[in-house]
Amino acid sequence: MATRDLSTNDPMLDPITGEVVVIAPGHSFKSVTEKISRIVLTAHTPVGWFFGLLVAGGVVMLLLTCLTWLFLKGVGIWGLDIPVGWGFAIVNFVWWIGIGHAGTLISAILLLFKQTWRNSINRFAEAMTIFAVVCAGMFPLIHVGRPWLGYWLFPYPNSMSVWPQFRSPLLWDVFAVSTYATISVVFWYIGMIPDLGTLRDRAKTPVGQYFFGLLALGWRGSVRHWMRYETASLLLAGLATPLVLSVHTVISFDFAVAIIPGWHTTIFPPYFVAGAVYSGFAMVITLAIPIRKFYHLEDLITIRHLDNMGKVMLTTGLIVAYGYGMELFMSWYSASHWEYFAFWNRLFGPMGWSYWVLITCNIALPQFLWSRYVRTHVGLMFIMSIIVNTGMWFERFVIVVTSLYRDYLPSSWGTYRATRWDYGTFIGTLGLFTFLFFLFIRFLPMIPMSELRVLLPQSKVKHLPEAAHEAGD
Amino acid sequence: MTNAHGHATRALTGDPAASLGLMAGWRRRALTFGAVFTILAIVLVVLAEVMEHDKFLHLLTSWLMGAMLCWGFSLGGLALLMVQYCSGGKWGLLIRRPLEAMSRTLWVSALMFLPILIFMKKIYLWARYSNPTDVAQALERGLIDKAQAHALNWKHPMLSPASVWVQIVICFVIWFGYMFLMNRWSLQRDADPQPNVPFWQKRFENISGFGIVVYSLTLTALVIDLVMSTNITWFSTMYGLAYLVAQGYAVLALSVITVVSLSKAEPMKTILRTTEQHDLGKLMFAFVMLNIYLNFSQFLIIWSGNSPEEISWYLDRIRGHWGVIFTFDFIFHWLIPFSLLLSRDIKRNKRRIVMVGMWMVFARCWDMFLLIEPNFSPRNLHFSIGILEYIAVPGAMISFWVVAYIGQLGKRPLVQTNDPHLAEILEAEHAHA
Numbered sequence: 031m032a033t034r035d036l037s038t039n040d041p042m043l044d045p046i047t048g049e050v051v052v053i054a055p056g057h058s059f060k061s062v063t064e065k066i067s068r069i070v071l072t073a074h075t076p077v078g079w080f081f082g083l084l085v086a087g088g089v090v091m092l093l094l095t096c097l098t099w100l101f102l103k104g105v106g107i108w109g110l111d112i113p114v115g116w117g118f119a120i121v122n123f124v125w126w127i128g129i130g131h132a133g134t135l136i137s138a139i140l141l142l143f144k145q146t147w148r149n150s151i152n153r154f155a156e157a158m159t160i161f162a163v164v165c166a167g168m169f170p171l172i173h174v175g176r177p178w179l180g181y182w183l184f185p186y187p188n189s190m191s192v193w194p195q196f197r198s199p200l201l202w203d204v205f206a207v208s209t210y211a212t213i214s215v216v217f218w219y220i221g222m223i224p225d226l227g228t229l230r231d232r233a234k235t236p237v238g239q240y241f242f243g244l245l246a247l248g249w250r251g252s253v254r255h256w257m258r259y260e261t262a263s264l265l266l267a268g269l270a271t272p273l274v275l276s277v278h279t280v281i282s283f284d285f286a287v288a289i290i291p292g293w294h295t296t297i298f299p300p301y302f303v304a305g306a307v308y309s310g311f312a313m314v315i316t317l318a319i320p321i322r323k324f325y326h327l328e329d330l331i332t333i334r335h336l337d338n339m340g341k342v343m344l345t346t347g348l349i350v351a352y353g354y355g356m357e358l359f360m361s362w363y364s365a366s367h368w369e370y371f372a373f374w375n376r377l378f379g380p381m382g383w384s385y386w387v388l389i390t391c392n393i394a395l396p397q398f399l400w401s402r403y404v405r406t407h408v409g410l411m412f413i414m415s416i417i418v419n420t421g422m423w424f425e426r427f428v429i430v431v432t433s434l435y436r437d438y439l440p441s442s443w444g445t446y447r448a449t450r451w452d453y454g455t456f457i458g459t460l461g462l463f464t465f466l467f468f469l470f471i472r473f474l475p476m477i478p479m480s481e482l483r484v485l486l487p488q489s490k491v492k493h494l495p496e497a498a499h500e501a502g503d
Numbered sequence: 504m505t506n507a508h509g510h511a512t513r514a515l516t517g518d519p520a521a522s523l524g525l526m527a528g529w530r531r532r533a534l535t536f537g538a539v540f541t542i543l544a545i546v547l548v549v550l551a552e553v554m555e556h557d558k559f560l561h562l563l564t565s566w567l568m569g570a571m572l573c574w575g576f577s578l579g580g581l582a583l584l585m586v587q588y589c590s591g592g593k594w595g596l597l598i599r600r601p602l603e604a605m606s607r608t609l610w611v612s613a614l615m616f617l618p619i620l621i622f623m624k625k626i627y628l629w630a631r632y633s634n635p636t637d638v639a640q641a642l643e644r645g646l647i648d649k650a651q652a653h654a655l656n657w658k659h660p661m662l663s664p665a666s667v668w669v670q671i672v673i674c675f676v677i678w679f680g681y682m683f684l685m686n687r688w689s690l691q692r693d694a695d696p697q698p699n700v701p702f703w704q705k706r707f708e709n710i711s712g713f714g715i716v717v718y719s720l721t722l723t724a725l726v727i728d729l730v731m732s733t734n735i736t737w738f739s740t741m742y743g744l745a746y747l748v749a750q751g752y753a754v755l756a757l758s759v760i761t762v763v764s765l766s767k768a769e770p771m772k773t774i775l776r777t778t779e780q781h782d783l784g785k786l787m788f789a790f791v792m793l794n795i796y797l798n799f800s801q802f803l804i805i806w807s808g809n810s811p812e813e814i815s816w817y818l819d820r821i822r823g824h825w826g827v828i829f830t831f832d833f834i835f836h837w838l839i840p841f842s843l844l845l846s847r848d849i850k851r852n853k854r855r856i857v858m859v860g861m862w863m864v865f866a867r868c869w870d871m872f873l874l875i876e877p878n879f880s881p882r883n884l885h886f887s888i889g890i891l892e893y894i895a896v897p898g899a900m901i902s903f904w905v906v907a908y909i910g911q912l913g914k915r916p917l918v919q920t921n922d923p924h925l926a927e928i929l930e931a932e933h934a935h936a
Contacts, residue, residue: 287807297740299800356740364738365657
């Protein structure tokens with residue numbers, strides 16, 4: 031929208047960038063603190079919150095039912111069969127891990143890039159990361175068949191001489207995901223300490239004062255505390271940044287180091303990472319839009335956030351599109367019959383429909399994000415986020431299933447059909463994720479108050495005479 | 504002095520013409536280097552013909568290397584220019600004019616591609632055997648193997664002289680269009696008496712956003728045509744992306760060298776603060792990491808797959824003396840810049856960051872040698888006079904390209920005065936920055 035009608039005097043526009051401002055004007059340190067802390071400290075929990083928790087809890091029951099039946103009967107209740115030995119469990123694992131990437135990207139990479147607009151959304155994006163990793167981590171555990179022996183995945187000295195295969199990317203996954211989960215939790219918690227101190231000071235009930243006091247680790251907000259806090263944040267951001275790349279890269283190796291056409295392709299690492307960020311941002315939008323509406327946070331999570339997240343989605347979506355394009359092109363350029371067939375089958379085989387769903391959701395429809403109107407339209411962005419999340423799930427389905435069900439030998443071809451337990455488990459994890467998220471927004475500050483205050487004009491460092499004048503000297 | 508936000512500011516004082524004096528000196532030096540390398544190249548070519556009967560093969564392949572490097576700076580400059588318009592940030596203002604100058608040398612790169620296209624039969628199998636009959640005869644005579652014959656016939660729609668000519672012409676027309684618009688609008692923005700910040704911001708964002716997509720696709724097409732296809736059977740889906748990042752690696756290094764070296768005189772002396780120099784250093788570090796990430800991922804996947812169609816590319820670069828070049832590529836391209844750029848002091852020291860930048864440009868040249876030459880002398884690297892042409896020919900080409908680049912750089916003011924980030928950059932540096 032390059033038009034001359036964009037006004038330079040609009041208070042909602044940043045005079046430097048021409049973008050919509052990060053926080054709506056009119057806020058003070060006090061108003062920001064009150065608005066966010068009230069959600070946690072209020073004695074009057076909204077009825078809608080109870081309703082949401084109840085529904086999510088009901089879906090968690092479905093998950094527990096599916097898991098119980100799984101433990102009783104084994105993985106045979108799923109749709110796995112020769113030749114598709116990896117099905118929904120791996121699809122869901124990769125999808126959930128991908129969802130988590132946006133949190134780390136927002137909290138770590140955008141921090142290093144000094145992107146202050148992240149301040150409004152980083153806390154719940156980080157929470158989302160942790161809950162997504164919880165859901166993701168469950169799938170490999172239940173997929174091993176005997177989850178009570180899951181600790182065998184870790185290399186530890188034992189009398190059975192059982193030692194994991196270090197050359198297998200599945201073992202690398204164990205390290206990558208557990209490191210990722212650890213850093214994400216530490217980053218999330220340390221980032222929350224100043225806010226926990228604020229909640230401790232503002233809590234009216236002894237229980238609140240005790241628990242927030244315990245969690246605040248003696249935070250006093252002194253200069254030394256702030257200095258250490260900033261240093262810790264930067265160090266953790268530095269540590270977490272390679273993790274954004276490494277986790278999904280390692281997951282892409284699960285497929286790419288094999289020699290199955292459709293899996294063995296060198297573009298997988300960057301394209302998996304981009305896809306993860308793509309779906310992660312889509313999930314942030316899916317969560318942010320109802321939250322800002324329900325808690326009246328439109329002035330803190332503004333159109334600018336939607337616009338920027340839309341741009342990130344567009345960028346990562348185009349990288350993903352480049353990946354699809356290169357895969358398709360190289361299946362021809364390779365002059366390899368197997369590669370060529372794998373992609374022909376992916377496009378036009380019995381499960382070709384899944385590929386076209388993926389292309390529609392991940393490539394075709396998101397092109398509307400080029401439009402500033404779409405990026406700044408709340409309803410359309412919500413729809414777009416759901417579309418992308420659907421598309422990214424199908425991407426993993428296409429990679430896993432359509433590459434396996436027709437391999438080199440036609441005599442070993444088969445098909446794949448998910449069972450009700452597959453669907454139930456997946457839907458159940460959606461419930462678990464939502465359930466945890468409901469608890470989080472009620473009991474912890476979902477928007478970082480301390481970081482939001484930095485965005486206010488009052489926090490800018492002023493030239494000394496100017497500041498003295500404002501102070502009334 | 505304070506600005507509208509109440510922050511202390513500095514002013515652009517001093518004589519901007521001092522920068523022109525600096526540039527004139529660099530230009531003279533580049534011309535001298537160009538002349539010396541040209542004489543050296545002529546001597547080496549003659550010697551290679553007389554003593555090794557090279558049939559100009561090394562001249563053409565080393566020319567390809569030089570052309571790809573110079574084109575990398577021109578097109579990569581245009582791409583990074585578009586990236587900084589989309590990403591925003593103060594660093595963009597600092598390197599914008601050097602990037603614009605790089606992009607305006609696109610015509611030099613276009614000229615450099617002409618000998619490659621004219622003598623393509625000497626370099627590329629697909630040009631030498633451009634129809635099924637030729638392929639069959641070459642196979643019969645044992646000049647190519649079955650896999651190559653199959654690949655040549657299969658890839659004919661894309662890799663034939665006519666098709667490659669058309670692709671390259673289309674790519675250059677597109678790039679010239681973008682280069683023209685980006686540079687023209689930049690001047691118009693400077694001349695705007697009452698600049699409307701949001702308008703210009705959106706205008707550049709809109710052209711750049713789509714431009715980056717077009718750049719990625721056209722770059723991929725060109726590097727497949729001209730570099731990857733020097734090994735007709737090999738393929739890698741990562742190749743275009745890895746090449747793109749490597750191009751950014753070198754362009755950023757050259758931009759930093761230019762900006763920091765220009766800060767000996769006004770106006771860069773005033774506007775290059777240590778904070779922004781540090782930021783540019785961090786961006787260089789990010790490119791170093793991204794570059795090794797992509798290359799290592801490609802290596803790991805191909806090595807693990809160990810399939811004959813793919814692994815040969817790496818075996819050709821690891822076996823024999825190529826292993827030394829390959830190891831040094833890893834050290835030069837990643838280990839050294841990684842180790843150096845970890846240091847905050849180096850990133851904030853003008854002399855040292857220029858040295859790192861120069862090292863990165865050198866590492867890119869080394870990498871380009873490894874991308875091209877093993878396809879023509881696989882299995883082992885033998886020392887020959889022809890191999891030395893890889894120093895002299897690209898050396899001469901890059902020197903003359905630098906002359907053109909400096910010439911373009913001197914044509915415009917080094918700072919875009921209508922950019923609102925200028926006010927921020929002119930603020931005094933804070934202790935915590």
